[in-house]
Amino acid sequence: MLRIAVPNKGSLSTPATDMLREAGYRQRRDTRELVLTDADNDVEFFFLRPRDVAVYVGSGTVDVGITGRDLLLDSAADADEHLALGFARSTFRFAAPAGTIDDVAQIAGRRVASSYTTLVATHLAERGVEAAAIVHLDGAVESSVQLGVADVIADVVETGTTLRAAGLEVFGDPILRSEAVLIRRRGAEVPAGLEVLTRRLQGVITAREYVLIDYDIPVDLVDAAVAVTPGFESPTVSPLHNGQSAAVRSMVRRSETNQVMDALYEVGARGILVTSILASRL
Ligand SMILES: Nc1ncnc2c1ncn2[C@@H]1O[C@H](COP(=O)(O)OP(=O)(O)OP(=O)(O)O)[C@@H](O)[C@H]1O
Numbered sequence: 001m002l003r004i005a006v007p008n009k010g011s012l013s014t015p016a017t018d019m020l021r022e023a024g025y026r027q028r029r030d031t032r033e034l035v036l037t038d039a040d041n042d043v044e045f046f047f048l049r050p051r052d053v054a055v056y057v058g059s060g061t062v063d064v065g066i067t068g069r070d071l072l073l074d075s076a077a078d079a080d081e082h083l084a085l086g087f088a089r090s091t092f093r094f095a096a097p098a099g100t101i102d103d104v105a106q107i108a109g110r111r112v113a114s115s116y117t118t119l120v121a122t123h124l125a126e127r128g129v130e131a132a133a134i135v136h137l138d139g140a141v142e143s144s145v146q147l148g149v150a151d152v153i154a155d156v157v158e159t160g161t162t163l164r165a166a167g168l169e170v171f172g173d174p175i176l177r178s179e180a181v182l183i184r185r186r187g188a189e190v191p192a193g194l195e196v197l198t199r200r201l202q203g204v205i206t207a208r209e210y211v212l213i214d215y216d217i218p219v220d221l222v223d224a225a226v227a228v229t230p231g232f233e234s235p236t237v238s239p240l241h242n243g244q245s246a247a248v249r250s251m252v253r254r255s256e257t258n259q260v261m262d263a264l265y266e267v268g269a270r271g272i273l274v275t276s277i278l279a280s281r282l
């Protein structure tokens, strides 16, 4: 039975559970449930603290787990990223009171607060920057400067709203771009069931990232239209009964749907229809 660790709280918890449910796995109804067996799929879920997921996977007590790339790297656990899951996207960045610091080198001799102190220490060491102290805080790191325990913070930034509210501004390049990832123990044999899990999750990711686009196009314009919608391998082109047009079906990135529809219309396509993909195996 494949043992899967899933975050039980925080930003990762609900989207991770949603993705597993979409992938056809049973998920818990009650957030107090800590273990759940899905006998039909031969998997067992362990609902653990997000920070602990990498520790369990690294020690081999569970086979795989869902966590954040930032949490994985900060844990320094014996685990590697297996599949990027495309949710809980964020950057991990340095920030300081507006106008005080604009370069990572200026962190030298200053105090940095973070919930991800290993990540910060490694990043600074790689750049030869010696901070006065790296202060570990559990959360609400943005308040640490105002409260006088640090001069600089390193924290998760998504929209930047929390930073702005605290009067802080990012500086330097992002330390990391993070998202939820499926992780597995470094160097361990591929556990039974991981291939199926991976294919199922990949199926959900594809169904979320792509849409199906259908359109009609005069036969002599098919090549020009197909250049706009090349799809994964090659689009399906079927003849229409009138003999002068073809119907084309292709997959398109959801985020590019409207640009693609505009471009197709320009080329001469009509009857352009977009549909969501419910599930997929490529
Ligand atoms: N606002 C956000 N947008 C996107 N991802 C986020 C956001 N806040 C945290 N994360 C991601 O969630 C993971 C941290 O999960 P965790 O549950 O420990 O923190 P949290 O969401 O801050 O929860 P809590 O504050 O309740 O402990 C990290 O991978 C982090 O990048």
Ligand SMILES: O=P(O)(O)OC[C@H]1O[C@H](OP(=O)(O)OP(=O)(O)O)[C@H](O)[C@@H]1O
Pocket (backbone or CB within 6 Å): 011, 138, 139, 140, 141, 142, 155, 156, 157, 158, 159, 160, 161, 162, 163
């Ligand atoms: O850029 P934003 O969209 O504002 O999001 C980033 C904030 O979200 C998370 O905080 P959370 O609400 O989880 O609180 P925490 O600091 O206690 O972890 C993260 O730690 C940042 O503080």
Ligand SMILES: [Mg+2]
Pocket (backbone or CB within 6 Å): 139
């Ligand atoms: Mg948080």
